[in-house]
Amino acid sequence: MTYLAKPTLHxxxxxxxxLGFTHRDYEGSxxxxxxxxxxxSISAAIIQACFELDLPPHRxxxxxxIGCSSKTPTYFLGASHGFNxxxxxxxxxxxxxxxxxxxxxxxxxxxxGDSASIGLGQFAHSLRRGVNMVYIVENNGVxxxxxxxxxxxADKGSKSKRGILNSDEPxxxxxxxxxxxxxxxxxxxxxxxxxxxxxxxxxxxxRGAAFIDCVSPCVAFNNHIGSTKSFDYVREHNDAVNFLxxxxxxxxITTDYEPxxxxxxxxxxxxxxxxxKLAADYDARDxxxxxxxxxxxxxxxxxxxxxxxxxxxxxxxxAYLNTVETPLNELDAVLVPGKAALDKINAGLR
Amino acid sequence: MPESIExxxxxxxxxxxxxxxxxxxANRLFARSILRMGVPVxxxxxxxxNIQGLPTWYEVRVSEAGHLGARGGAxxxxxxxxxxWNEDIASIEPxxxxxxxxxxxxxxxxxxxxxxVIGMPLTEICNAEYTEPRERQxxxxxxxxxALAALLDIELAxxxxxxxxxxxxxxxxxxxxxxxLHLGNAYAMKHLDCPIGLRIRRADAVGDRIFLxxxxxxxxxxxxxGATVCAWYPITPSSSLAEAFQRHCGxxxxxxxxKKSRHAIVQAEDELASIGMVIGAAWNGARxxxxxxxxxxxxxxEFIGLAYFAEIPAVVFDVQRGGPSTGMxxxxxQSDILSCAYASHGDTKHxxxxxxxxxxxxxxxxxxxxxxxxxxxxxxxxxxxxxGMNERLCAPLDWDDARRLDRGKVMTAADLDxxxxxxxYLDVDGDGIPYRTYPGxxxxxxxxxxxxxxxxxRARYSEEGPDYVENMQRLLKKFETAKELVPxxxxxxxxxxxxxxxxxxxxxxxxMHEAVxxxxxxxxxxxxxxxxxxxxxxxxLDFVAAHDHVFVVEQNRDAQLRTLxxxxxxxxxxxxxxxxxxxxxxITARFILREIEKRxxxxxxxxxxxxxx
Numbered sequence: 001m002t003y004l005a006k007p008t009l010h011x012x013x014x015x016x017x018x019l020g021f022t023h024r025d026y027e028g029s030x031x032x033x034x035x036x037x038x039x040x041s042i043s044a045a046i047i048q049a050c051f052e053l054d055l056p057p058h059r060x061x062x063x064x065x066i067g068c069s070s071k072t073p074t075y076f077l078g079a080s081h082g083f084n085x086x087x088x089x090x091x092x093x094x095x096x097x098x099x100x101x102x103x104x105x106x107x108x109x110x111x112x113g114d115s116a117s118i119g120l121g122q123f124a125h126s127l128r129r130g131v132n133m134v135y136i137v138e139n140n141g142v143x144x145x146x147x148x149x150x151x152x153x154a155d156k157g158s159k160s161k162r163g164i165l166n167s168d169e170p171x172x173x174x175x176x177x178x179x180x181x182x183x184x185x186x187x188x189x190x191x192x193x194x195x196x197x198x199x200x201x202x203x204x205x206x207r208g209a210a211f212i213d214c215v216s217p218c219v220a221f222n223n224h225i226g227s228t229k230s231f232d233y234v235r236e237h238n239d240a241v242n243f244l245x246x247x248x249x250x251x252x253i254t255t256d257y258e259p260x261x262x263x264x265x266x267x268x269x270x271x272x273x274x275x276x277k278l279a280a281d282y283d284a285r286d287x288x289x290x291x292x293x294x295x296x297x298x299x300x301x302x303x304x305x306x307x308x309x310x311x312x313x314x315x316x317x318x319a320y321l322n323t324v325e326t327p328l329n330e331l332d333a334v335l336v337p338g339k340a341a342l343d344k345i346n347a348g349l350r
Numbered sequence: 351m352p353e354s355i356e357x358x359x360x361x362x363x364x365x366x367x368x369x370x371x372x373x374x375x376a377n378r379l380f381a382r383s384i385l386r387m388g389v390p391v392x393x394x395x396x397x398x399x400n401i402q403g404l405p406t407w408y409e410v411r412v413s414e415a416g417h418l419g420a421r422g423g424a425x426x427x428x429x430x431x432x433x434x435w436n437e438d439i440a441s442i443e444p445x446x447x448x449x450x451x452x453x454x455x456x457x458x459x460x461x462x463x464x465x466x467v468i469g470m471p472l473t474e475i476c477n478a479e480y481t482e483p484r485e486r487q488x489x490x491x492x493x494x495x496x497a498l499a500a501l502l503d504i505e506l507a508x509x510x511x512x513x514x515x516x517x518x519x520x521x522x523x524x525x526x527x528x529x530x531l532h533l534g535n536a537y538a539m540k541h542l543d544c545p546i547g548l549r550i551r552r553a554d555a556v557g558d559r560i561f562l563x564x565x566x567x568x569x570x571x572x573x574x575x576g577a578t579v580c581a582w583y584p585i586t587p588s589s590s591l592a593e594a595f596q597r598h599c600g601x602x603x604x605x606x607x608x609k610k611s612r613h614a615i616v617q618a619e620d621e622l623a624s625i626g627m628v629i630g631a632a633w634n635g636a637r638x639x640x641x642x643x644x645x646x647x648x649x650x651x652e653f654i655g656l657a658y659f660a661e662i663p664a665v666v667f668d669v670q671r672g673g674p675s676t677g678m679x680x681x682x683x684q685s686d687i688l689s690c691a692y693a694s695h696g697d698t699k700h701x702x703x704x705x706x707x708x709x710x711x712x713x714x715x716x717x718x719x720x721x722x723x724x725x726x727x728x729x730x731x732x733x734x735x736x737x738g739m740n741e742r743l744c745a746p747l748d749w750d751d752a753r754r755l756d757r758g759k760v761m762t763a764a765d766l767d768x769x770x771x772x773x774x775y776l777d778v779d780g781d782g783i784p785y786r787t788y789p790g791x792x793x794x795x796x797x798x799x800x801x802x803x804x805x806x807x808r809a810r811y812s813e814e815g816p817d818y819v820e821n822m823q824r825l826l827k828k829f830e831t832a833k834e835l836v837p838x839x840x841x842x843x844x845x846x847x848x849x850x851x852x853x854x855x856x857x858x859x860x861x862m863h864e865a866v867x868x869x870x871x872x873x874x875x876x877x878x879x880x881x882x883x884x885x886x887x888x889x890x891l892d893f894v895a896a897h898d899h900v901f902v903v904e905q906n907r908d909a910q911l912r913t914l915x916x917x918x919x920x921x922x923x924x925x926x927x928x929x930x931x932x933x934x935x936x937i938t939a940r941f942i943l944r945e946i947e948k949r950x951x952x953x954x955x956x957x958x959x960x961x962x963x
Contacts, residue, residue: 058797061634061789074799074811081789083633084801085626086652092581092623096630096638097789099579099614104634104790122626125619317616324610328578329635329788331612332755335576337602339749345570346746349560350385 006030018054026050026057028078032071038190038216038231039069039138043076045193046107046136049200050077053248060105061097065090065119068145069111069138069216077107088119091126091135095317098131101327102318105204106133113143116152116171123173127180127209132316134203135182135211137173138190140218141229148221159226172298174308177211178291183314184210185290187305189234190217198244199307205246205271208314215303239302241282241293245274267312275307284310352445354466355425356547359389359414363498363548364424366431366438370402373430376491377408378741379512380498384412385561385743386508388553392418392860394740394936399586399679405434414555418707418743419861420736420936426502426548428494435460447546449498451490468542470497475537479530489530496534503545505552506535560746564737565641567708568667569594570747571715571731572639573602576755577665579638580615581627583646586679587735588669591641592617621646625653625664632663633800635788637719637755639665644673644686647693654728655694656802658825661775661784663722663758666690667715667731669738672934681934682735684856687910690730691884697822699829701729701836702884706859707737709744710882714837723758725832726786734905736857736936759785766795774798774809775821782828829885836883839890842866844875850950851897852929853890855881855911857936858903864939865946874950876901884914891919894926899953901946903929905937 006029014022026047031040050060057079064070066087073082085093094108108126115123115137126135141154148161152171159165177185184206188196196214203210215234217223223230228237242263248271263275263284275284283289290309297304324331355361363380367373374395381393392411398404411421426447429438442448444464450456452469461467472493476486499506510528517523538544569591572580582592596615603613618624624640631638642650647668657664670686672678693700701721703714714731722729759779761772766787772795775784784807787796798809806817844866854862859880866876879893894900894915902912909928915921929945931937 056793058793059790063630079794079797081787081797082799083630084799084803085629086656086802089622089626089653092618092626093630093633095616095623096579096581096627096632097634098630099616099627100631100634100636100638101788101790121619122623125623129616318614321614321616322611323614324605324608324612328612328614328631331578332576332757334612335578335603335755336574336749336753339751341602342570342574342747342749346558346560349562350558 017051019056021051021057023047023051025079026077028073028075031075033068034220036219037068038140038218039072040075041190041193042136042138042196042214042216043072045196045200047076048193048197049204052197053201053204055105055204059103060107062107062109063090063094063097064109065111065114067111067114067143069109070114072138073109088114088117089122090114091119091122091131094133095126095129095131098133098317100329102132102323103327106131108133108135110135110137112137112139112141112151112153112173116173120152120171124176124180127177127182127211130181130183130209130314130316130320132207132318133209134200135209136200137211137213138216139173139213139229140216140222141227142218142222144218144221155228158228159224161221161224173211173213175291175294177213178287178309181209182211183208183311185309186211186307187213187215187303189215189238189303189305191231191235192238192305195240195243195305198246201246202244202267202273202307205248205267205269206310206314207268208311208316234303237301237303239297239304241279241304241306241308242275242277242284244276244307247272247274265310265312273307273310278306284308287311352464354447354547355443355445357425358549358551359412359553361412361425361548362421362423363410363412363426363428364438364441365408365428366434367406367408368431368433369398369400369404369406371491372488373406373491374408376495377410379509380495381410382512382561383499383504383508384410384550385556386511387505387550388556389414389550390416390418390555390743392420392742394420394736397680405431412550414553416555417860417864417939419864420938422938422940426546428498430494439465447548449494449501466546468501468546470494470537470542475533479533489526492527492530493534496531497538497542499531500535500538500544501542501546503549503551506531556743558746559743561741561743562708563590563739563741564705564708564711564733565591565669565739566594567747568711568715568731568733568738569598571712572665572719573598574712574749575637575716575719577637577639577719578603578613579628579631579636580613580640581618581624581638582640583618583621583624583642585621585643585646587671587739588641588643588646588667590739591667591669621649622653625650625666628664629653629657629662632722633789635760637665637723639667639719641667641669643669643671644677644689645675647686647689651694654700655696655698657728658694658698658700659696659802660800661726661786662800663726664728665718665722665731666728667733670732670734678934680735682857682936683905683932683934684732684734684858685906685910685932686732687906688913690732691914693728699885701725701727701832703729703731703837704855704882705731705733705737706856706880707744708742709747711737712747717837720756721832721835724756724835725783725828726758727828732856734857759783761785761787761791761796763792766792772796773807775805775824776807777824777827781831782824782826783831833885833887836885836887838887839882839893840880841889841893842878844877845870846875848875848877849898850875850901851877851879851893851899852901852903852946853879853881853893853911853915854903858905861937861939861942862903865942868939868943869946872947874947876946881911886915886918890915891921894919894921898925899927900925901927901929901949903937903942905931907932
């Protein structure tokens with residue numbers, strides 16, 4: 001970790017995207033997390049995804065709760081408004097923000113303590129409302145900022161750095177998200193940028209509640225033998241069901257793949273998700289089958305990753321509330337019914 | 351036996367009913383018919399935490415003089431609930447009247463000798479007229495309204511007019527109700543001694559005043575205040591506020607062409623989520639509010655601290671009820687003053703608005719949004735169950751069409767392009783209020799990170815003591831600025847100079863005015879000041895300084911506003927005399943009169959009239 005200011009100089013020939021932004025334009029300030037922290041890799045993946053999607057950085061709002069993971073929004077998208085709210089309550093703040101302005105992209109960053117313990121309720125309700133957002137849980141199975149206590153996603157029987165065995169059942173956020181009606185559910189690993197970047201891109205383009213559970217080892221408190229959230233454990237047990245290409249708009253498809261190994265899913269914004277199947281019979285659009293598959297592999301001790309479920313036709317909270325297209329925060333001129341209406345109301349109250 | 355009470359346009363009728371029996375609309379019809387005769391009434395629902403079966407009361411105070419506070423006691427008891435018979439009979443004033451369903455004979459021991467008993471076989475009449483059980487029950491209520499009209503000299507045309515308005519377009523319903531009304535009226539005329547000593551005489555004392563509930567008025571205030579996002583969690587006595595907002599939005603907040611909603615209402619999973627959504631929406635530039643009561647305020651504390659420290663506007667309507675804990679969930683109190691004024695851990699102070707009636711619920715409801723944006727901080731509108739859930743007569747609602755929403759200090763993309771220096775927590779104007787930007791404003795400038803941790807004036811994370819202190823001092827300065835922006839107190843001088851003053855607020859108003867008039871009639875003079883907001887305006891402290899003894903009249907046990915006055919105004923405790931009503935019933939003029947009379951006597955004030963031989 002460092003207190004040094006980040007240098008603004010960069011190579012004059014850095015590649016730019018369609019908006020003329022370089023990768024640097026999507027960065028934030030220097031991370032104060034531990035060297036090697038999985039969370040920093042996720043921040044880097046977010047930066048990469050936003051750059052590749054040609055997003056205007058200021059049209060993203062990034063929100064978080066409290067904890068190591070929730071500190072990360074400072075370290076990416078420095079030109080975006082950010083909100084580090086209260087512990088476990090990012091989802092409600094994000095929901096409110098989304099209601100106020102449907103035109104921004106909402107990126108919610110949280111951790112396993114923030115979302116599976118103190119914030120389990122808000123996690124659940126934001127998904128079941130279908131808030132249009134990307135909700136990333138940077139999952140390390142441990143409380144980092146308070147130095148190494150188990151979180152609610154720690155596996156039963158896993159060992160803390162101090163040698164204590166966890167006797168509580170873990171909360172599986174993926175299964176919960178599917179149960180609760182999230183319309184895009186993925187799991188990835190902070191150590192696998194190749195898998196993670198397309199997942200984040202696809203989640204951003206998805207309309208509805210997109211949830212990514214990203215296993216992100218804590219190098220300080222949960223990267224030892226006996227932990228099921230360590231780099232080594234996750235690499236050994238990573239069972240990817242698919243990997244993903246995200247094709248925006250009408251870009252030609254250039255690469256060839258074995259027939260029958262690709263599942264194409266068209267999202268509402270015209271983008272296409274091409275899923276390269278690794279598990280031959282896995283259908284990411286079949287929620288019930290996906291849930292069964294997950295339970296089986298989980299029982300076998302595998303960490304299933306990839307795009308696990310997607311409903312490309314999903315609606316979102318604004319659709320359910322039937323709100324106007326114009327963001328609610330731009331309606332000032334038409335909101336007050338005026339004196340004439342009030343006089344009528346008065347007349348009806350006599 | 352004392353003389354039967356003989357009074358015109360000045361008495362209390364109390365209905366004792368069973369919850370869920372459909373009596374509420376009949377009782378309301380009774381109250382409104384008196385209003386239609388130009389005589390002010392103030393009705394109050396006294397209801398249990400229950401949907402069906404438990405006792406409920408509806409108390410109608412009739413007062414041509416315009417006293418709208420609760421009086422206490424009952425001159426006529428309409429006893430329709432056997433469960434509460436004994437206490438109902440006991441609450442009748444000596445010389446009062448009892449109206450009851452005499453279908454089943456009652457032993458004489460169940461009556462009082464000093465009360466005129468009027469029995470009418472309501473069940474028998476209903477059973478003879480109707481076969482459907484539901485009809486029997488509902489029309490029984492209308493039949494007793496008809497009988498009461500005969501007993502109290504209420505014009506039937508007034509009741510019929512109201513039925514016509516209520517069931518407009520449903521002629522069958524009008525006819526059926528009018529029939530039941532006449533049935534009761536004719537029976538009473540024929541068999542009972544009509545009218546009794548209590549009478550309604552047509553008057554012209556209502557004027558253009560309107561009759562509505564504070565919660566409904568506050569919801570309208572939110573509409574006129576430009577609120578577009580409402581997040582709430584059901585809790586008595588505030589639920590009807592959010593529901594009224596939903597109703598008004600259906601009428602005034604739809605796009606005229608597409609019929610799509612220009613509002614978003616979310617019933618949240620709890621109060622934490624409600625206030626979180628409000629803060630998120632307000633951070634993003636929409637006007638947002640929640641409605642709750644004491645337990646909700648307790649749950650929201652952490653978030654309120656965030657909104658204070660990160661400077662995010664949020665409007666909270668707190669319809670107060672009896673606490674602590676679940677307390678008396680369907681009874682009234684003013685007991686959230688301190689938990690709102692200082693909500694959250696750490697050093698905080700919040701804006702409170704204290705409406706006295708539905709009209710102020712409307713004006714303060716709308717003003718709250720301007721204040722929250724102008725001051726970038728939470729604003730609490732402190733209703734209570736008494737004004738929130740009861741219809742009250744008040745001046746018509748008014749609106750100036752030239753008024754625009756005051757969004758406060760918001761920097762736009764144009765401002766940023768023009769090179770204006772933006773520092774989120776920079777005190778540019780010296781009033782403690784910084785500028786903010788909405789998310790998504792500008793591609794290059796004006797973005798900042800909002801957090802509950804310490805930061806410097808440019809919103810950069812900081813753990814430095816001086817940054818923290820500078821920020822906390824600026825927040826105090828901002829609170830100082832708020833003093834002039836919030837509604838100022840209302841002072842009323844006594845007819846003669848006096849060393850005595852009284853401070854009160856909120857729903858205590860009508861009882862206080864009535865008590866002061868009664869004291870004055872005895873030659874006891876009292877200057878009064880009604881507090882309408884916190885922070886306290888200098889006039890409040892000047893008022894305290896100008897009197898030797900100041901009564902502080904409140905509806906809570908611990909004299910919460912008095913504590914706030916002592917703390918914020920450095921006032922010696924001995925100077926502020928507590929007058930506290932907190933049994934869950936609305937404060938009455940009788941109570942205030944008794945308490946203040948006694949204390950003034952203790953302070954050796956001889957009423958003028960008694961002093962003169």
